[in-house]
Amino acid sequence: MGAVTTTKVLDGSEQGFATTKFNELLRWARKYSLFQYPFVTACCGMEFMSFAGPRFDMARFGAEAPRFSPRQADLLWVVGTISQRQAPVLRRVYEQMCEPKWVLAFGTCASCGGFYDNYATVPGIDKIIPVDVYVPGCPPRPEAVIDGLLLLQDKIASGSREPAVVKPRVDPHQGQLLTLTGRRPAHPEEP
Amino acid sequence: MSKALIELVKKQFGSSVLGSHSQFGDDTVVIEAKRWVEVHRFLRDNPAAQMTMLVDLCAVDYPDREPRFELVTHLMSIPKKHRLRVKTLVGDHAGEGAEVGTLVELWGAANWFERETWDMMGITFLGHPDLRRILTYPEFEGHPLRKDYPANRTQPLVPYREGPDVLDKLAPFGFDEGMPFGRQTHLTQRPSLAEDPYGTYRPRPGRVRA
Numbered sequence: 001m002g003a004v005t006t007t008k009v010l011d012g013s014e015q016g017f018a019t020t021k022f023n024e025l026l027r028w029a030r031k032y033s034l035f036q037y038p039f040v041t042a043c044c045g046m047e048f049m050s051f052a053g054p055r056f057d058m059a060r061f062g063a064e065a066p067r068f069s070p071r072q073a074d075l076l077w078v079v080g081t082i083s084q085r086q087a088p089v090l091r092r093v094y095e096q097m098c099e100p101k102w103v104l105a106f107g108t109c110a111s112c113g114g115f116y117d118n119y120a121t122v123p124g125i126d127k128i129i130p131v132d133v134y135v136p137g138c139p140p141r142p143e144a145v146i147d148g149l150l151l152l153q154d155k156i157a158s159g160s161r162e163p164a165v166v167k168p169r170v171d172p173h174q175g176q177l178l179t180l181t182g183r184r185p186a187h188p189e190e191p
Numbered sequence: 192m193s194k195a196l197i198e199l200v201k202k203q204f205g206s207s208v209l210g211s212h213s214q215f216g217d218d219t220v221v222i223e224a225k226r227w228v229e230v231h232r233f234l235r236d237n238p239a240a241q242m243t244m245l246v247d248l249c250a251v252d253y254p255d256r257e258p259r260f261e262l263v264t265h266l267m268s269i270p271k272k273h274r275l276r277v278k279t280l281v282g283d284h285a286g287e288g289a290e291v292g293t294l295v296e297l298w299g300a301a302n303w304f305e306r307e308t309w310d311m312m313g314i315t316f317l318g319h320p321d322l323r324r325i326l327t328y329p330e331f332e333g334h335p336l337r338k339d340y341p342a343n344r345t346q347p348l349v350p351y352r353e354g355p356d357v358l359d360k361l362a363p364f365g366f367d368e369g370m371p372f373g374r375q376t377h378l379t380q381r382p383s384l385a386e387d388p389y390g391t392y393r394p395r396p397g398r399v400r401a
């Protein structure tokens with residue numbers, strides 16, 4: 001056996017005790033105990049299953065317990081295209097969840113409608129319910145989904161309710177963007 | 192071969208057959224709308240045809256033609272192993288009068304196909320037992336696959352969120368961000384909010400904006 005390593009959970013916890021504020025402790029507890037409600041409608045669901053399965057292993061982040069009742073869930077994963085016909089169901093599921101609750105838009109369709117630019121599809125679930133984290137991609141890579149969950153945990157820890165988008169990862173060996181989903185201006189001419 | 196099928200239909204129905212063609216191995220007869228059910232019943236029951244299966248039923252909108260809609264069925268015979276496509280023409284320029292008899296009594300498969308065709312194209316199937324919308328919702332107005340249905344018209348069941356406290360929290364990305372292969376519009380300038388309330392405008396790639 002090698003040297004025993006100590007785990008730092010909060011500032012000072014390696015000393016045997018830690019000082020913090022109540023709200024921060026509460027957020028710290030919340031961010032590692034997300035009970036999720038998977039609202040899976042489309043092909044992104046396969047990617048979600050991969051992320052939930054053992055290879056990418058959502059359980060590492062304390063978010064492995066799915067609750068198929070929205071009343072017991074904290075985190076609503078909207079995975080896939082939401083049609084206009086399904087929109088009332090999604091809003092009702094959201095309204096049934098108890099506070100505090102968070103919403104993660106998984107994939108391009110849930111984020112902005114994607115290429116389903118037509119009479120049938122809601123152009124982004126934020127037209128119906130507030131969204132905390134957007135994970136772009138069609139479908140997103142598992143790394144992007146992990147980034148999205150970690151981003152949400154950061155937001156829970158900081159108490160921020162501003163919406164956030166998962167940024168592309170940069171390959172350190174190539175120095176290139178692995179995904180092309182970063183922020184860019186809507187029009188190059190705009191200031 | 193199904194060329195013989197075309198001849199069979201022509202022989203039986205004569206002047207009610209408006210045309211026929213065989214392209215890429217697919218044989219087609221175009222018939223008058225008023226004999227729609229009669230022709231299909233003949234094709235199902237005739238011992239030389241024995242069309243036991245209705246593979247597909249759909250419609251095509253040609254807005255510049257009159258009659259405007261082409262109604263298409265694909266038939267297949269499992270015992271005879273041949274196929275035939277049957278078409279008819281219905282509807283005027285405004286899409287009125289697009290009516291044809293139902294095939295539900297011949298093939299049960301026609302039930303949902305005809306509901307879908309009515310929902311998407313607005314073709315009425317007289318005598319259908321349950322002609323309700325099947326893909327869209329009962330509140331939907333119009334028929335979305337008609338060419339005169341506006342491409343950016345949506346009919347939300349849930350009103351979209353609005354107001355200053357909400358708009359601050361809308362998606363932190365631009366309205367044209369995301370898929371580069373979305374619908375290309377005819378607009379060359381960014382439309383106003385009134386023209387494009389749902390942000391469906393996509394600039395055409397490579398086009399210089401004024």
